[in-house]
Amino acid sequence: MDDIEKKIVDLVAEVLVDVNKENIRLDSKIVEDLGAESLDIYDMVALLEDEFGMEISDEEVEKIRTVQDVADFIKASQKKS
Amino acid sequence: MSGVIPWMNFTGRTALVTGGARGLGRQIAIDLAMCGAFVIINYKSDDDAATQTIRTIVELGGDGALLKFDVSDSKQVERNVNKALEQHKSIEILVNNAGIARDGLVGRMKDVDWNDVLNTNLTGAFNMCRMLTKSMIRKRYGRIVNISSTAGELGNAGQVNYSAAKAGLIGLTKALARELAPRNILVNCVAPGMIAGGMANQLNPEQLDAVLKHVPLGRLGTPEDVAASVVFLCSDMANYITGQVFRINGGLYM
Numbered sequence: 206m207d208d209i210e211k212k213i214v215d216l217v218a219e220v221l222v223d224v225n226k227e228n229i230r231l232d233s234k235i236v237e238d239l240g241a242e243s244l245d246i247y248d249m250v251a252l253l254e255d256e257f258g259m260e261i262s263d264e265e266v267e268k269i270r271t272v273q274d275v276a277d278f279i280k281a282s283q284k285k286s
Numbered sequence: 287m288s289g290v291i292p293w294m295n296f297t298g299r300t301a302l303v304t305g306g307a308r309g310l311g312r313q314i315a316i317d318l319a320m321c322g323a324f325v326i327i328n329y330k331s332d333d334d335a336a337t338q339t340i341r342t343i344v345e346l347g348g349d350g351a352l353l354k355f356d357v358s359d360s361k362q363v364e365r366n367v368n369k370a371l372e373q374h375k376s377i378e379i380l381v382n383n384a385g386i387a388r389d390g391l392v393g394r395m396k397d398v399d400w401n402d403v404l405n406t407n408l409t410g411a412f413n414m415c416r417m418l419t420k421s422m423i424r425k426r427y428g429r430i431v432n433i434s435s436t437a438g439e440l441g442n443a444g445q446v447n448y449s450a451a452k453a454g455l456i457g458l459t460k461a462l463a464r465e466l467a468p469r470n471i472l473v474n475c476v477a478p479g480m481i482a483g484g485m486a487n488q489l490n491p492e493q494l495d496a497v498l499k500h501v502p503l504g505r506l507g508t509p510e511d512v513a514a515s516v517v518f519l520c521s522d523m524a525n526y527i528t529g530q531v532f533r534i535n536g537g538l539y540m
Binding site for chain 2: 242247251252
């Protein structure tokens with residue numbers, strides 16, 4: 206895992222307090238595997254926005270399924286800026 | 287030290303009271319400060335009253351700050367709440383008290399009278415909740431108290447706009463209570479009846495008498511009567527209370 210991927214896993218673990226961090230893999234589906242609900246998603250998006258200094262639109266949030274998707278999205282956004 | 291209730295200790299908590307310069311808001315701010323909270327007093331225009339309220343709080347041994355902005359303007363809300371969060375790290379308690387009235391018969395009510403009342407009383411509360419929800423969610427702790435009114439449940443002739451806004455606050459309270467419960471954010475409503483020093487001031491003695499006939503306790507309420515419930519709802523004594531309407535009206539509406 207690179208640094209960004211590690212940070213994302215930390216962030217997801219911080220929000221999903223009932224999930225063991227060891228169980229958060231890059232291919233974990235945030236809703237189906239980790240049990241995130243809509244409030245958790247909102248919380249994660251807010252944290253990501255603060256952590257990486259960016260704004261994430263609703264459309265972009267819709268496309269994200271796995272932890273890897275989050276990392277890829279962040280990395281792609283950073284390349285653009 | 288008998289009579290001190292430990293669950294009323296708000297030391298370490300920051301509260302924000304909208305419309306806190308005068309009247310009910312002022313009393314709520316003072317009471318929260320007396321329980322140890324750092325109280326940010328929002329107000330729109332009355333610099334003198336706001337300064338006097340902060341002075342009173344400090345003289346009584348409390349602490350707080352002033353934050354002047356219009357809750358109905360979402361840009362002002364965003365700017366000022368962000369500024370407050372930078373200074374105070376988190377705001378755990380929000381009291382949406384800012385409210386105005388523009389009474390009139392429905393057939394003659396102008397757009398501006400409808401819009402202003404809805405914007406300040408209802409949209410203002412929404413704007414504030416939207417801005418503070420993130421920091422409360424992060425902290426997994428929040429207390430929101432919205433000041434509604436008997437008008438919101440009973441309806442007042444000549445106050446279609448005010449009654450609609452105050453009723454709207456009840457719906458907002460319940461939806462927000464359900465939405466934010468998973469993060470330990472409790473949202474309740476206080477619905478005052480006729481309170482001395484408030485809008486009841488505009489009644490002449492005959493009108494006041496007519497109204498008091500409908501109040502079983504036979505008197506106007508005081509700001510202290512109402513503020514006490516607000517403080518209670520923000521305290522650890524209310525840890526299992528959310529989505530409720532606390533009616534402080536001397537029995538005017540049951």
